[in-house]
Amino acid sequence: LDANILYCRRGWEAHCGSNKHIKAVVKQAGVAKEDSKEDKQAKIWFRFFKIWLASARNLFGEDMMTFRLNDRILECFQQIAEPDKMEDGTSNLANLLKKKMPSLPMLFCRAYCQRLAEIMTAERGHINANAESSFRDMDAKYMDDMTEPKDALDIILRASLLNLNEEDNYAYPDFSMKQIPNSFLYHPAQKMVMWIHYTYALAGRPLASEKLSSMLSSLMRIKMRDLPSRFPQWFLDVPIIEDSPKVENFEVICVPGDPRDLEWVTEKLKRGFSVDWDNAYSTYQRHNITNVRLFKDVVYQSEGIVLHYVPSENLVSLIEIDEDEILNGRVQAANSLSESICMHMSPPDKAEDAAHNNAYNIALWMLYRRWFNDEAKRDWLEERCSFAFFLWASFFAHKYMEHTDHEAFENVLSTKLIALSDANLASDRLNDLWSHTFASLMKVGKEQLSYQVAFRVTQKYYPPLAEWDDKIQSLCQLIHGHCTPAKADVLARDDFFWEQLHSLERSAADKDTVVHVIEQMIKVSDKGDLSDATQ
Numbered sequence: 212l213d214a215n216i217l218y219c220r221r222g223w224e225a226h227c228g229s230n231k232h233i234k235a236v237v238k239q240a241g242v243a244k245e246d247s248k249e250d251k252q253a254k255i256w257f258r259f260f261k262i263w264l265a266s267a268r269n270l271f272g273e274d275m276m277t278f279r280l281n282d283r284i285l286e287c288f289q290q291i292a293e294p295d296k297m298e299d300g301t302s303n304l305a306n307l308l309k310k311k312m313p314s315l316p317m318l319f320c321r322a323y324c325q326r327l328a329e330i331m332t333a334e335r336g337h338i339n340a341n342a343e344s345s346f347r348d349m350d351a352k353y354m355d356d357m358t359e360p361k362d363a364l365d366i367i368l369r370a371s372l373l374n375l376n377e378e379d380n381y382a383y384p385d386f387s388m389k390q391i392p393n394s395f396l397y398h399p400a401q402k403m404v405m406w407i408h409y410t411y412a413l414a415g416r417p418l419a420s421e422k423l424s425s426m427l428s429s430l431m432r433i434k435m436r437d438l439p440s441r442f443p444q445w446f447l448d449v450p451i452i453e454d455s456p457k458v459e460n461f462e463v464i465c466v467p468g469d470p471r472d473l474e475w476v477t478e479k480l481k482r483g484f485s486v487d488w489d490n491a492y493s494t495y496q497r498h499n500i501t502n503v504r505l506f507k508d509v510v511y512q513s514e515g516i517v518l519h520y521v522p523s524e525n526l527v528s529l530i531e532i533d534e535d536e537i538l539n540g541r542v543q544a545a546n547s548l549s550e551s552i553c554m555h556m557s558p559p560d561k562a563e564d565a566a567h568n569n570a571y572n573i574a575l576w577m578l579y580r581r582w583f584n585d586e587a588k589r590d591w592l593e594e595r596c597s598f599a600f601f602l603w604a605s606f607f608a609h610k611y612m613e614h615t616d617h618e619a620f621e622n623v624l625s626t627k628l629i630a631l632s633d634a635n636l637a638s639d640r641l642n643d644l645w646s647h648t649f650a651s652l653m654k655v656g657k658e659q660l661s662y663q664v665a666f667r668v669t670q671k672y673y674p675p676l677a678e679w680d681d682k683i684q685s686l687c688q689l690i691h692g693h694c695t696p697a698k699a700d701v702l703a704r705d706d707f708f709w710e711q712l713h714s715l716e717r718s719a720a721d722k723d724t725v726v727h728v729i730e731q732m733i734k735v736s737d738k739g740d741l742s743d744a745t746q
Contacts, residue, residue: 251338258334258349259288263304266327266371269410271312271442272384280307291328292335301328314438314483319445326368354414363429364447370407373414380413381406388440388514395488395516399443400430440514441483470494473505480512492520503529504544507551515555518570526552526570530577546581549574553595559603567607572600576608583623584616598635601628602643609648625652625659632664642671650678655686655707662711666690666724682708689731699735 263284267275284307290300304327305320312320334349353372360366374380386406387394394402404427411418418426434446466484468475470491479486500506500521506529509517518526530549552574559569575595582588614620628649635641645653645668655665665686669675675687682705685698702708712728715721 254338255292255335256285256288258338259291259331260284262331262334262372263288263327265374266368267308269371269374269380269382270367271315272382275311277311280311283307288331291331297328297332301325304328312442314441314444316444316446318447322364322447323368326364330368330372354416360426360429363433366407366426366429367403370410373410373416381409384441393516393519395437395439395485398431399435399437400427400433403430403443438483439485439516440480440512471498471500473500473502473509476517477505477508477512480509488516488520491517495521495525499525500529503541503548507544507548510548510551510555515551518552518555523566523568523570527568527573530570530574542581546578549577553578558595558597558600569603569607572603572607573611575600576604576611580611580614580620583620596627598631598638598644601631601649602640605644605646605648607648612648621652624649625654628652629660629664632660636664636667642668646672646676650676653678653683654680655682655705657707662686662708663715663721666715666721666728670724686728689728689735692731692734694731694735696735699732703732 260281264276284304287300287304287307290296290303292300301324302321305317305324308320308324309315309317337349353369356369360369381390383403383406386409387402390409391397391402391405404423407426408418408423434449436444436446438444465487466479468479468486470476470486471494476486476491506517526548530545530552552570556571556574558571558575559566578588579592579596582592628644632641632644635644641664653665653668654660655662665683669683669687669690672687673691673693675684679687681701685694685701688694688698689702712725716725
């Protein structure tokens with residue numbers, strides 16, 4: 212904020228001196244020496260802007276970070292600085308806030324600006340009275356204030372002034388939409404307390420649970436109407452007098468309209484309103500969404516909320532786009548929608564609970580196919596493509612295996628499956644990974660799958676799968692006692708097979724398997740002559 216405000220000179224530069232002088236004031240703010248009258252005035256305007264922008268941005272969002280109105284804001288500050296014009300200045304500042312945030316009730320705007328004016332007046336008096344005052348000392352005052360808040364408005368104002376010099380902290384609207392899962396299910400007072408807890412923790416002043424409970428009780432006595440992507444409406448003229456207000460007693464502003472009109476939905480969400488999601492749910496159950504480009508915009512504006520109201524089958528139909536279908540940017544839109552699904556929806560809790568049409572897993576598989584060779588997306592995919600995900604894919608991804616660069620895709624996929632197999636040798640579902648969709652990729656060799664994994668998989672299968680490599684099929688028949696001399700020779704001619712037996716013989720977990728394999732090979736010799744190599 213300091214850097215931004217320094218460039219906000221138009222309209223108030225004349226009151227603060229030259230550009231050079233402004234920079235000097237900021238640089239010398241912590242220097243212990245008596246300020247000139249001009250220095251003090253520069254500090255006062257600087258602090259007024261900083262308090263206004265920091266508090267308004269933290270409470271109402273990034274939309275407040277605009278300097279188009281700074282001339283009029285400065286006029287308000289000048290009026291606030293004069294006792295006989297303070298009321299006019301506060302009223303004018305409230306009008307500007309209302310113009311910028313039309314959803315806020317006027318009574319709340321006036322109350323908020325009145326409190327800010329009081330804070331600004333106190334800072335002005337502090338600067339004039341303390342020759343050695345620095346911005347750091349003045350910022351610390353808000354950090355160290357642990358007195359009991361006067362009311363709910365005092366609670367949110369204090370929180371908004373905690374991190375005056377923090378650049379990347381979440382404003383309340385962003386925190387509510389991005390950091391609280393399914394935030395539309397909570398009372399706005401609850402979400403506000405979560406944000407307050409976050410701001411105090413970020414400032415290094417975490418609050419005790421008793422303090423947070425007390426704040427929640429105060430906020431619950433304010434009549435609020437929730438706007439999912441904005442600061443809620445506070446109706447200060449309608450106090451709640453119940454002893455124990457219920458969190459269920461709150462409203463969400465919903466605008467009437469047809470949820471099938473995706474452009475209309477996007478526009479309303481941009482303005483901070485909410486559609487009637489219950490109505491949207493029933494509508495989307497009866498009418499499929501077909502335009503993936505318009506729907507991805509709704510997903511973006513709703514922060515993923517709409518995804519929970521559309522049937523999984525419909526979501527899947529939107530992201531099932533052929534790789535060669537480049538018309539009208541549908542592939543790019545489908546990629547964007549798939550990424551949103553992976554960001555805002557959760558994977559199945561258990562692998563066995565993942566249905567064939569699970570939208571999350573299908574979206575992730577689509578992205579894996581399209582991004583498998585994209586270095587920029589590697590970490591993103593690695594974070595999400597777990598063993599459980601590929602177990603699902605082994606059963607249900609068979610119809611999504613076609614690829615324009617099929618050989619390269621299979622090579623990358625095989626490498627990933629081999630790494631997952633080595634890391635999950637103890638899993639009782641390892642055999643499932645190499646069945647169905649991925650069976651044809653199961654090959655043993657120094658640059659491929661180890662015989663250690665092959666032993667674990669083939670022990671649970673008989674007869675062997677037709678898609679398996681000849682060596683895997685021979686091993687399966689050998690382990691289950693149905694191997695012919697010809698099949699045994701297939702293994703015997705593989706030097707890697709003997710290297711693996713020799714290595715695994717020293718492993719306590721695999722020694723019994725090695726003994727069993729050798730015993731079965733000896734039994735095969737009773738059925739006919741083995742080759743010299745096998746003997």
